[in-house]
Structures are given as structure tokens and as C-alpha cells.
Amino acid sequence: MTGRIITAEGLSKEYRVGHGVVRALQDLNLTVDGGDFVAIMGPSGSGKSTCMHLLGCLDTPTEGRYVLDGEDVSALGRDGLAELRNRKIGFVFQAFNLLPRATAQRNVEMPLMYARVPPSDRQARAATALEMVGLGDRMHHRPTQLSGGQMQRVAIARAIVNDPVLLLADEPTGALDTRTGLEIMALFQQLNRDGKTVIVVTHEPEIARFARRVLRFRDGRVVEDRTVQEPADAAGLLEALPAGEEAV
Numbered sequence: 001m002t003g004r005i006i007t008a009e010g011l012s013k014e015y016r017v018g019h020g021v022v023r024a025l026q027d028l029n030l031t032v033d034g035g036d037f038v039a040i041m042g043p044s045g046s047g048k049s050t051c052m053h054l055l056g057c058l059d060t061p062t063e064g065r066y067v068l069d070g071e072d073v074s075a076l077g078r079d080g081l082a083e084l085r086n087r088k089i090g091f092v093f094q095a096f097n098l099l100p101r102a103t104a105q106r107n108v109e110m111p112l113m114y115a116r117v118p119p120s121d122r123q124a125r126a127a128t129a130l131e132m133v134g135l136g137d138r139m140h141h142r143p144t145q146l147s148g149g150q151m152q153r154v155a156i157a158r159a160i161v162n163d164p165v166l167l168l169a170d171e172p173t174g175a176l177d178t179r180t181g182l183e184i185m186a187l188f189q190q191l192n193r194d195g196k197t198v199i200v201v202t203h204e205p206e207i208a209r210f211a212r213r214v215l216r217f218r219d220g221r222v223v224e225d226r227t228v229q230e231p232a233d234a235a236g237l238l239e240a241l242p243a244g245e246e247a248v
Contacts, residue, residue: 003033003034004032004033004034005032005033005034005036005068005069005165006030006031006066007030007031007065007066007067008029008030008031008055008064008066009029009066010028010029011025011027011028011029011030011054011061011063011064011066012025012027012028012061012062012063012064013025013050013054013062024047024050024220025047025051025061026219026220026221027221028051028221030215032197032199034165034197035196036197036198036212036213037188037189037192037200037211037213037231038198038199038212038213038215039199039201039202039207039208039210039211039213039214039215040200040202040215041202041205041216041217042203042216042218043203044203046217046218046219047217047219048201048203048217049170050220051217052168052170052199054066055166055168057084057089060081061074068088068089068165068166069088069165071084071088086114086115087115087162088164088166089165089167089168090158090159090161090162090164090167090168091159091168091169092152092155092156092159092167092168092169092172093155094170094171094172094174094175095175096143096148096155096175098151098158099143103140103142104135104138104140104146104154105130105139106126107154108129108130108154108157108158108161109123109125110158111158111161111162112125112126112162115162126157127139129161130154130157132157133154133156133187134153134187135153135154138150138154148177148180149176149180149184152173152175152176152184153184153187156188156191160191166199167191167196167198167199168199168201169188169199169200171201171203172184172188172200173202173207174204181207182234182238182241183234183238185207185234186234186235188200189210189231209228210232210234211228211231212231213226214226
């Protein structure tokens with residue numbers, strides 16, 4: 001996908017704590033083009049999680065304007081944000097957030113159910129998404145029958161099944177070992193090469209090195225915005241990793 005996906009102008013978020021005000025995000029000006037791969041970094045309290053919530057339409061700004069894929073979403077209410085999220089954003093979280101009693105295919109179908117896609121169509125699309133993440137032979141397995149890496153792949157399939165304009169991942173490898181984390185980052189890089197716009201929120205430099213652009217937050221502001229000339233190749237690192245050893 002090409003064109004401008006994200007435009008944020010003067011985006012700020014304040015929270016009232018007791019009698020005071022906490023400025024979690026201050027005057028964010030940001031553009032992200034289609035097909036980009038961005039890592040958002042920063043320590044706890046830096047503003048990166050607030051930024052993710054606003055870009056993911058999980059929250060609304062106190063001030064500023066946010067345009068996602070041509071739609072001004074700054075003033076949308078709860079229902080409008082929910083509808084937009086389902087159409088345009090795929091989420092991947094550290095904790096997977098899978099339904100424990102549902103099969104992998106059923107978990108992947110969930111966004112399509114909310115979108116009222118007919119059963120036959122959503123089953124076919126869920127199967128295709130699982131094939132894309134290498135789990136075509138695990139469609140009927142439940143989360144308890146899958147490894148951590150496989151569960152995260154199911155979560156990624158669920159995130160892409162609606163063909164969103166933005167794939168937003170929050171610490172997607174935080175619960176995984178090094179080898180499995182490389183597998184997941186290799187999958188994100190492949191999805192990005194296939195045209196998906198990817199934003200990964202992380203506090204780990206080892207994960208940010210796979211992105212093409214890195215934003216670093218501190219005290220609610222962007223203090224660094226740099227382009228990565230040669231991102232690390234997760235698939236290549238994985239291939240070079242001897243069995244039983246961790247990447248460096």
C-alpha cells in the first residue's frame with residue numbers, strides 16, 4: 001500500500017490524577033506512509049503506550065488532529081472508534097488475547113464476525129490468513145495445543161484477516177524466547193515486504209533493529225526520529241542460528 005496512512009498534528013493527551021494533570025503525550029506531529037515499518041521505543045512513562053492507544057483508536061486525544069487513511073478520527077465517539085478499528089487496524093499484543101476454548105480458525109474469524117461477514121466467507125478468509133502465517137495445519141487446534149510462537153502467529157493471522165491498512169503490535173515478542181521472537185519478527189518483515197504498514201511498540205533495541213524507521217519517546221515527546229538504512233534481517237539471523245543457541 002502506498003500513500004499517507006497516518007497524519008498526526010499537535011496530538012496531545014492529558015490525564016487528571018487527583019488535583020493535578022499528567023501530560024502523557026505532548027504535541028505529537030507524525031506522518032507514516034503506506035508500506036513503512038516503524039518501531040516506537042521508550043522507557044515506561046515515556047509516552048509510547050499513549051501514542052499507541054491514540055494511533056490504534058483505543059483512546060481519543062485531548063488536543064490535536066489524527067487522520068487515519070484519509071479519515072479524521074479525532075472526534076469520533078466510542079462506537080465510531082470501534083467500527084474504524086475493526087475496518088482499518090489489526091492488533092497484535094504480547095499476551096496473544098486468544099479465546100482459550102476456540103480453535104485457531106475460530107479465533108481468526110472473530111473480527112469477521114464483528115464485521116458480519118457470512119460464515120462461509122469468514123471461514124475461507126480465516127483459513128487463508130492462517131496459511132499465510134504458516135499454520136495451515138493447525139487450524140483446528142486450540143491455544144492450549146499450540147506453542148507460544150504458534151499462538152502469536154494465530155494472533156497475527158487474526159490481525160490481518162480483515163486486510164487492515166495498519167498492523168499495530170505492542171511488545172509482540174515480550175513473552176517469547178529469542179528464537180521464537182526472531183520467527184515472529186521475520187513474519188512481520190515478510191508482511192511488510194508484501195505491503196503491510198507495520199508499527200511495533202517495544203522497549204527492546206533488539207526488536208527495533210528490524211524496523212525501517214525508529215521513533216524514540218521521552219517525557220511525552222518524540223526525541224528521535226531516524227531512518228534505518230539497513231534493517232537487520234530476522235529470517236537471515238534465524239537461518240544462521242545453530243540449533244539450541246540464541247541469537248545475539
